[in-house]
Amino acid sequence: MPPAQSIEAKLAAVEAAEDALPDPGGLDTTSPSGLNRIADALIDLHQAGIEAAELNVLWVNHSLLVRAAEAGDIMKTRRLLMVLNDTLDRIETQLRVQVLDDPSNPEVAAAELFKMLPSADLVTWARILGVTEKTVSTWRGGTKIRPKNARRVLLVALCAEAIRGSFTPTGVALWFTSEHPRLGASPVDLMNDDVDRAWQPLLEYADSARR
Incomplete structure (x- = not known):
C-alpha cells in the first residue's frame, strides 16, 4: 500500500x-x-x-x-x-x-473560488459572499476568514464547484444572483436569510445542474 x-x-x-x-x-x-x-x-x-x-x-x-x-x-x-x-x-x-468542504480552512475554499471566477469584480463577490468589498479584497490577499463568514464561503464554493462544468464563469456568478423558480428566490437571498437553512436546498439544486 x-x-x-x-x-x-x-x-x-x-x-x-x-x-x-x-x-x-x-x-x-x-x-x-x-x-x-x-x-x-x-x-x-x-x-x-x-x-x-x-x-x-x-x-x-x-x-x-x-x-x-x-x-x-x-x-x-x-x-x-x-x-x-x-x-x-x-x-x-x-x-x-x-x-x-473543510470548515477548519475556509481560506482554501475562498482561494479556489477566486480562481474559478477570475473576472468577477469586488461588487459581485461582495454580493455573493455577503460581505463588504473591502473584506473581499482582504480575503483575496489571504487574510483569515472569521468563523461567522466561513460557512457561507464554504457553501458558495461547493455550489460553484458543482455548477462550473455547466456554466461559463459569468454564468456561475449569475446563478448566485438570479432568482430561480424552483428555489423561489436567488441563492444570494436564501443565504442572506439563513445560511444554515439554505445549505441543503442549494447544494441539492446546484448538484442537479451538473447532471
Whole structure:
C-alpha cells in the first residue's frame, strides 16, 4: 500500500492523468506511446493514494482500451478514452469537494473560488459572499476568514464547484444572483436569510445542474 498523500497531491496526480489522455478525436488515440503514458499515469495515481475501487475501474478500462487499439477498433478506442476521462473527472470532483468542504480552512475554499471566477469584480463577490468589498479584497490577499463568514464561503464554493462544468464563469456568478423558480428566490437571498437553512436546498439544486 502506498503511503498516505495529501488531497492536493492526489488532485495533482489526477490532473496529470487527465493530461495524459489523448484527444479521442485525434490521431494519437491508438499509438503505443499514448497507451504507455496512460499506464504510467495510472501507476502515479496508485502512488498518490487514489482509492483502490476507482483505480480498478481505470485499469479495467485501460486493458479494454489496449485491446481495442490493438484490434484497430477506432470507435471503441474513442469510447473507452471518454470513459477514462469521465472516471478521472468524477475522482477530481470528489477530491475538490473534500478540499472545499473543510470548515477548519475556509481560506482554501475562498482561494479556489477566486480562481474559478477570475473576472468577477469586488461588487459581485461582495454580493455573493455577503460581505463588504473591502473584506473581499482582504480575503483575496489571504487574510483569515472569521468563523461567522466561513460557512457561507464554504457553501458558495461547493455550489460553484458543482455548477462550473455547466456554466461559463459569468454564468456561475449569475446563478448566485438570479432568482430561480424552483428555489423561489436567488441563492444570494436564501443565504442572506439563513445560511444554515439554505445549505441543503442549494447544494441539492446546484448538484442537479451538473447532471
